[in-house]
Amino acid sequence: MGFFDNMRKPKGKLGKIQLKSMNKEHTPVSLWGLKHLDISPDDVILDIGCGGGINVNRMAQKAKKVYGVDYSLESVNLSLEVNKDLIDKGIVEIHEGNVASLPYDDNSFDIVTAFETVYFWPDIEKSFAEVKRVLKPGGKFLIGMESNGSDNLSMRFFERFIDMTVYNDKEITTFLENNDYKDITVYLRDGKNKQEIIKTPNGEKRVRDEYDKVSFSDKFLEWMTVVAVK
C-alpha cells in the first residue's frame, strides 16, 4: 500500500504515520469548518471517515456522545487510541463501517460530519441518502473540504495520482438537493481578502473572516464547508 492509496484507505505502518500527520495537518481546515456548527451538550454526533479520530475528540468536548466510523481498520485503531479516555467514560464510540451502508439505525444522530473524505465515497448521491437515513429529522450534515473543485494545482496533482473526485460547491449542492436536504449553506474561505463567502438559496454575501490559523500549504487551497439540514 503506497502513500497515495493511504489517503483513500490508510493501511499498515505508513498508513498510521499518515493518519497522525493528517490529525495535525487538517487541524486548521477542520477548526474553520467546525466554526459553522453549533454543538449543544445534548447532541449525538457521527463523524464519517473519522481517520485518526482527532475531530471526534474535539466534538466530544462539547457534545453528549460522538461516534466515529471508518472503513479502514488502521483509522479505527488510531481513533480508538486517540480517544481512549473518552471511550472509557462512555462519551465516544468508534466503529468499522462504510458510508455506503452505515451500521446505525434510522434517525440516530443530531449531527453527521465528514471532513476530507467525500472525495472517496462511492456513488456520492447514494452516500448522501445513507447519511440522511441516520440523521434525525432537522439534523445537520456538515461536509468539510480543503478545496472547491479541482481547479487549483494541488488538487489537480492529487486527482491525478489518487482514485478520488474533487467536487465544487455547485456539485455538492446538487447532490444534497437531489436528496431533498434543506437550508443548504456553502461557506467558502477567501483568505486573501480575509473574507468568507456565504451562499444560501436566497443569494450570496461576504462577511469578515479573521480566521488566521492557516498553514503554509493551506495558502494554495480553497476551503469549503457545506451545512445542510434533513
Ligand SMILES: C[S@@+](CC[C@H](N)C(=O)[O-])C[C@H]1O[C@@H](n2cnc3c(N)ncnc32)[C@H](O)[C@@H]1O
Ligand atoms: C483523507 S482521510 C481524512 C481523515 C479525517 N477525517 C481528517 O480530516 O483528517 C479520509 C478518511 O476517510 C475514510 N474513508 C474513505 N472512504 C470511506 C468510506 N466509503 N466509508 C468510510 N470511510 C471512508 C478513509 O479510510 C480515511 O480514514
